[in-house]
Amino acid sequence: MLYPGSLVDVVGLAVGHHTRADRPTGCTVVLCPQGMVCGVDVRGGAPGTRETDLLKSENTVDRVHALLLTGGSAFGLDAAGGVMRWLDERGHGLPVGPARVPIVPAAVLFDLWVGDARIRPGVDDGYAACQAASASAPRQGSVGAGAGASVGKLLGFERAMKGGIGGASLRVGAVTVAALVAVNAVGDVIDGDGSVIAGARSADGQGRVGTSKRLFAGDASVRLMAGMATTIGVVATDALLSKAQTNKLASLAHHGLSRAIDPVTVHDGDTLFALASGTAGKPGDLSAVGAMAAEVVARAIRNAVRAATGLTHPPLPAAAELT
Secondary structure (H helix, E strand, O other), X not given: XXXXXXXXXXXXXXXXXXXXXOOOOEEEEEEEEEEEEEEEEEOXXXXXXXXXXXXXXXXXXXXXXXXXXXXXXXXXXXXXXXXXXXXXXXXXXXXXXXXXXXXXXXXXXXXXXXXXXXXXXXXXXXXXXXXXOEOOOOOOEOOHHHOOOEEOOOOOHHHOEEOEXXXXXXXXXXXXXXXXXXXXXXXXXXXXXXXXXXXXXXXXXXXXXXXXXXXXXXXXXOOOOOOOOOXXXXXXEOOEOOHHHHHHHHHHHOHHHHHHEEOOOOOOOOEEEXXXXXXXXOEOOHHHHHHHHHHHHHHHHHHXXXXXXXXXXXXXOOHHHOO
């Protein structure tokens, strides 16, 4: 069963996926053309990002017009140009002299394992994701930025399972907090009781082995390799937060990764953005909003792999396909 809610439960946001037909990869855009306060926490050891420095609390720009999550490793950052073009055509952006410049931070995940690695999301794909965006609950699973995602790679990619993209939301009193997360972790995705939902499989390919247990037992087959991972996402709230508080919210939201991914490694280039619309009309209690953010991130991660569909080439079964 999937957790309820999605990122668009925060009013003012629209989400669009574009999935390539020629390889399992794609991109996902979060649109807020009117501008929304944004922060970021880049915590992973191997991140791929664009326009994240401007989100630091001491820097002047405090609003973005869209966020992009994309496959294709660093090549996929090109897709942000398509998002900028879409916004520019409609007159959205930061007024700078004679022009309006759309602010579109982005983060990528590494999905070049699957299919022809020469095929990556580009400008046209980012534009198509904008064209597809709506305020309706977006699809989850093997779409958009989650199309080529995988999890459970500590015993080698040949024993991994399918990742994906998922969302969830919570409302407490007048405040809503929501998340959208593309899950491409090195480690396993675990449920609240610690059981493995999707992760490294047994030698026969039919069971989930629990890689942290194998790691702690000194299993030499556990391979910590770079360039295989990254969980990226967006948390959003309608609470009224400053830019500095929104940066802290992104930081607090990372606690959700440790609840739902085991282990989190130095090879995960994890990046979470945070948006605050302020439409709830009052300042949020950052501790409470942060706790909600961690919970919806964990729920979104679990939804992502539960909604995923497997691949046959290479063989990457999904959680729903294994008993």
